[in-house]
Amino acid sequence: MSMQRRSFIRGTLAGSAVGVAVSAGLLTPRSVFAEWPSKAFEAKTVDDALMGAYETTAAAESGDITVKAPDIAENGAVVPVTVETSLSGVSTMSIIAEKNPSPLVAKYVLGPNTEGYISMRIKMGKTSNVTAVVEAGGKLYKASKEVKVTIGGCGG
Amino acid sequence: MAKGIKVRAKVQDGVATIKSLMSHPMETGGRKDKKTGEPIPAHFIQEVTAEINGKNVLTGYWSGGVSKNPYLSFKVKGAKAGDKLKLAWVDNKGESDSIEETIS
Secondary structure (H helix, E strand, O other): OOHHHHHHHHHHHHOOHHHHHHHOOOOOOHHHHHHOOHHHHHOOOHHHHHHHHHOOOOOEEOOOEEEEOOOEEEEOOOEEEEEEEOOOOEEEEEEEEOOOOOOEEEEEEEOOOEEEEEEEEEOOOOOEEEEEEEEEOOEEEEEEEEEEEEEOOOOO | OOOOEEEEEEEEOOEEEEEEEEOOOOEOOOOEOOOOOOEOOOEOEEEEEEEEOOEEEEEEEEOOOEOOOOEEEEEEEOOOOOOEEEEEEEEOOOOEEEEEEEOO
């Protein structure tokens, strides 16, 4: 094969859609799936969920975390929850609905410039505490708010 | 183009607030079809990632406990108008979607 043909083929592969997509991070490598904390999400109790997500259940109550959620959720399928913290050095934030069949609902890993603020909507099976766990400076902190649920949202 | 993600990103006082709405059934796997009694298989977004100018700013790991058609809002310091935001998700079936938006 001539040198010209070889470099043409090499150039074509490098410029191909697949090659560009992988290098641009648009095609997610399968290793990403290994990072989804399955043990934490399959846990049926709050303690097991914390162990799965953080390998500890030790979290200090903190007045520097606010959990904004309705006092009464008419529709347990869509409960708006906003967690905000003034703690510095926040690396992760998690949201737990204590009496859900699987209490851990979400765990976020924050970039260095991302603020300690997450707003989302969760399902709640019944009245329970919604607990936010914030990892800052290598330690865990938490705050809770009770949300009364009139119609459960887990569909069971 | 993204089938089902809407995103808005605005900077105020040096902080970009990103608000997004993703279309997804978010089935927990615990529901049963009312007519047949058959369980509806779990189908939910497992991972959401956000990047600004190619750098990861947030990774969210989700369970089926996140509401259907998920809403997500977060804030990033130091982002500027003109920066490129990319939001993407992958679900438990390996399906995915993404959107790119310029921060205003």
